[in-house]
Amino acid sequence: MNPAVVALVTVGVGVGGCILYFWLSNIVLDTLVFPARGPNAGRNITRANTVRPWLFLLPAMIALGLYLAYPVFATLWLSLNRDVGGTQQFVGLANYAQMVSEAKFWESMRNNMLWLIVVPAGATAFGLLAAQLTDRLKWGAFAKSLIFMPMAISFVGASVIWKLIYDTRPAGQEQIGILNAVYLALGGDTPQQWLQIPFWNNFFLMAVLIWIQAGFAMVILSAALRSIPEETIEAAILDGAGPFQIFFKIKVPQIMGTIVVVWTTITITVLKVFDIVLAMTNGQWETQVLANFMYDKFFRAFDVGVGSAVAMVIMLLVMPILVWNVYNVRKEMR
């Protein structure tokens, strides 16, 4: 059968199944388990209402538990084991020891740290700039939607787009990559292989993600700028503040909270970045990052132990943000 047909059937079965589950389980609860009649009617209603939230939550909890919570512990366990002659053996931290002994790991760590600093900073800065510039413009909404557009493009699609920009033809031939064309027009002597210049090539990869994420930052920061009380700005103007002073001393401090949110959200995206590196350099020329290193270990070297160890390192890097978010939500809920 054609997969597309299977997909449609799945949608039907999935949605129908969900509706059926919620509907039936509620009926069973209200009429069979705790019927709202007879001598215990009152007590039964209370009981039914204690159980009901869990009926509503059950499918989601199973899915979350199985697909997100369980794998964290399973990966931790896998990272402490190694496949020895077909059987899993507990090896303690041996996988981690092997991981830190590899030069590629440290290269990935260095690059990931670079990514973690440059991309959130770049995307937030460009986003803030775009938000401020378009704030009072007549065609601001149009400009915003164009800057926002890369958000819809896949990382792989974006990689193809930027590979064309970084394309290099031998010296003497007409350049078809716009970066080299501009570089030569500005007086550069020979066309550069941008993606093969160690260290700096990382920045050319980061440009892709900044390009994608700036729109996200812009949308959030733009809403934050709009919510700044107008009086604070008027007061500053009356006190003789210039436009730059207003921006940096009045507006930015007031939206600092939102800037932090944008920054952390992009940080999480950066930690998971994989597609761009895989599609553009595949970690060659010193551009490896943790997520692609992990993929290499899992699916090219088939080394589940070390791969899981790398995954745990990514988890560890996400941990502070996770704790911070949970802490904030707990505070908000009280």
Add this chain to the structure above:
Amino acid sequence: MDNIAGQKSGLTWAVQISTVILVVLWVLPTFGLFVSSFRTGDQISTSGWWKALTTQETQLSPIRIAGTEVERDGAFVIEGNLFASAGTTVSAWGTNSREPTALEPGETADLGDGVTLSVAADGAFVLTSPTSTADMRLPRVFTTASSPPEFTLRNYSTVLFSPLAGQSIGQAFLNTMTVAIPATIIPILVAAFAAYALAWMEFPGRALLVAAVVGLLVVPLQLALIPLLQFHNTIGIGKSYLGIWLAHTGFGLPLAIYLLRNYMVGLPRDIIENARVDGATEFQIFVKIILPLSFPALASFAIFQFLWTWNDLLVALVFLGTSNDQQVLTANLVNLLGSRGGDWEILATSAFVSIAVPLVVFFSMQRFLVRGLLAGSVK
């Protein structure tokens, strides 16, 4: 607030110009790829896409003389035109790779043994030989020619229907569709019920569950790959569509629950309490009141999830096979980057096919997307 006191017109101009520069900078990359997807491979590899609208003078790749010979006045003659389409003008030519611009159009080259070749400005050539050319290796012609701008849709028909690197983009497109649609719809319902419980039902441990959802929101899905693949293999799903639908459902749930709960909490309390007083069951309240009122949030999440599943590479690489009927667009594109890295007409067109649907969704539903983003970033 268009003219606040202190707003200078010079500054307004600076803002206008900076915005234009920023927008151009952001659109240019995609635009370049878009233009490239309508150019022929020869054009792409000989000139930048920004020159697509100009008549270009370029050195073309050598063209070997071909044609049927005719015996005329005791000599053997081959006549024809170097170019398939009209409009190209030769400005210089040669028969030797070291001197590709030695001759003017209309001049005649002596190739030795009495063989002569002349090429006119429009590409018409005449090769004359005293003996039959049947056993002769016909000469190559190097031309410097200016060709008019030309756009073609041929790239699109090529990538959509012919198998490049084993799989046609058309097939990959269908596969992506097969992944994305169920993976978008199924989590919505599951999440909506859970979000309602977390927003409006009182039960012990509710705050803890909300915190857990927020925590899971940032768990990198890299951690889930191997354990889940092993799990799928154990229960017999293996690498299949069912597996990837389940995986996307699981990975999408935290955001779905979080977004929907945030939205539902903001719904007016009166409506829900009134309904409760009137004797509506929780199930009825959910289906008849909450679900319709939450439409904007549901739409936001649906767009997110659709874009994410459509654009995803990692989950597809891990949970789907690489056969023709399973490989998705992004995976196909990565393959093309490896195997046809230099064929920009194919790469550009394939990439554009793969980003077309997300772009349409993006531009038509941007409103919901923005709303979702604003609700979804953890405050």
